[in-house]
Amino acid sequence: MRKPIILLPGAGRAYDMGTMSAVFKADGDEANxxxxxxxxxxEPYSKGPGAHSHPEDDIFYVLEGVMSFLVGDQWTDAPKGSFVLAPGGVTHDFENRTDVRAGALNISTPGNFEQHMPSIVEWFEKNPLGTTR
Known part of the structure; x- marks a missing residue:
């Protein structure tokens, strides 16, 4: 039986990628x-991970600010409270084109994405994020 998870704001496993960061709340065995x-x-005027695709669905819910999302070949500015679904196999990206910090909750399904984070962090250390200006 899995254990319940209760995390206070900001809690979780943090990954710093320069002007982009991630905090993982549940993954792997925690999510079966x-x-x-x-x-x-x-952070303000920060590029995101770059256009990419993978077999998992990526679901985003904007928590704060305005995130710009690429899904397929269309960019959309998504303010706080917006929902975005990038189905598996569809090219997608996100960035912050504004002067305030922006954040989104992400659900990737199926899971086990966090196992890739150490190599992603290492890649961004060698290839720093650009700006949207």
Whole structure:
């Protein structure tokens, strides 16, 4: 039987990628491999991970600020409270084009995404994020 998880604001496993950061709330065995839940935060005028695709669905709910999302070939500015679904296999990206910090809750399904974070952090250490200006 899995244990319940209760995390206070800001708690979780943090990953720093320069002007982008992530805090993982539940992944792997905690989620029985079914999903991965994390927060992604971008400082003002910060590029995101870059256009990419993968087999998992990526679901985003904007927590703060305005995040710009690429889904397929269309960019959309998504203010706080917006919901975005990038189905598996669809190219997607996100960035913050504003002068205030922005963040989104992300659910990736199926899960076990966090196992990739050490190599992602290492990649961004060698390839710092650009700006949207």
């Amino acid at each position: 491999g079914a999903y991965s839940i994390s927060e992604w935060w971008l």
